[in-house]
Amino acid sequence: MPTPADPPTPESVPVPERLPAVGHRLDLLDESGRPVTVIRLKDGTIELHVEGTTTVLDATSARSLGMLASGHFLVRPELLARADAVLGGLELDWVTVPAGGPAVGRSIAELEFRKRTGVTIVAILRGSVPVVDPDPHQRLEAGDELVVACRAEERAALERFLAGTG
């Protein structure tokens, strides 16, 4: 995996805004500067609006698109869709282990990861070799991307844990 570029500055990243009672809206520009509006409904449906035409993707297709766009092909989308139904409220999420955090250089077992965060590490993405279902003695390194099964509200706590502020 190539080294990640510098994180883009906040100003240059379009941020989704809330659409009350409906979902979220993201305004983008395509390469030729035409406005592209993306709407995400609460049920996960995605609408793409470009110059008066509307394309609608159902939740499963939208999720596949999202995975493709974010470059994560580790989990097949149909499995992810099923996982959502089976796990009920659990989501698969990606977090990066920050450099200088207390987790760097320690194993999953030493960190008592699941006990302290409630979150399960499904895989570790490091370099070009993803480690699926990592061994408890696996040590974490700065820059590791952790694929975790967590609930939405555990996400912030997880980030604090990795940063050593929680």
Added chain:
Amino acid sequence: MGEDLVVLGVAFLLSGLLARAGARVGLPTIPLFVLAGIVVGPHTPGIVLFEHPEELELLAAFGLIFLLFYLGVEFSVEDLTSGGKRLLSSAGLYLGLNLGGGLLLGFAIGWGTSEALVIAGATGISSSAIVTKLLVELHRLANPETRLILGIIVIEDLFLALYLAALAPVLGKADSFGEGALLFVRALAFLLVLAAIARWGGPVIGRVVTAKSDELLVVLFVGFAFLVAGVAYQLGVSDAIGAFMAGLVLAGTAVAHRIERQVRPLRDAFAALFFFTFGLTIDVGRVGDVVVPVVAAIAVTLVLALAAAIGAARINGLGRLAAANIATSVAARGEFALILVTLAADAGLDSRLGPFVAVYVLVLAVVSPVLAHRSTAVAALLPARLFPVAPEAGPGVTPPPAPTG
């Protein structure tokens, strides 16, 4: 017991099948649930499914509680403030015109002051359920006027809670001025206490209802919603406000999104029964008494929706198609009118309010989507000189993204 279950099953199925047939031709569900109730109600000739609609009172109240609880959970202060002054002034214009018009209409109908206040609320507040569904179905979510429409609806949702509190003396059967004042103060105090809990008590309440499993979460938040609704009712404030405020308190907790997702199926099932039960109470024989007021109310609502939409479009620099889109969608009436009139019936107000609101909602819930589908034709009727600056935008055309921040 067995018979009750059979009858309830038929009620749900009838409502669902009728609404599904209506959805094929683009009709919203709420009026069709009401219609199903009217058809098999005791006052309508033909099959009578329920001889005594009042036996369904408790189950129907679940619907009302879940409807308002959901609104509360979904509510975010950010939605109110993010639109800025233009949104607030547009929504203020809309509410002011429609409530003012509704109040004048209510007095003109002449059923009494309490009745006029109920008519003002029922005709002044849009159906957020129907409006949002319309915007999604017509693929208008990316349109420039949609932020404005959704903003108006959010403010209407909040206003409804305040208006219910203001109506506490009317809906609480106060006999004297003193008693009415006491009810009003109590309602206001209740709102303030729960608003304070929503603001500062989130973590504590969050700990009470939080559970890792969805099963336990549902059990806990339903308990919390019913408890607050019940306490509100005991205080004479109405269970509807209680349920809304319970939702508002939970909206500030970390589990708000999970609650929102879990309460939706409960709301859908019991709200259908609430609308159906309202339909049961309608005496079609009395519709004749209310024809003139209903026609007047529909005319007032459509004209004021258009006037407010033109004003809002001008404030926000939008064109006449946007104005037509705003007017035709926000004219939809539904759950709020029905909630208000149900509370009015409990309080023993004029019995003509029931058929009046029933016919009014049935007509507008159908007319509004029909007009919204043809908003280009509606726009063509508006004089272009009313929109000095705005360029004409076609349906679905999005302006360049607004600068964020």
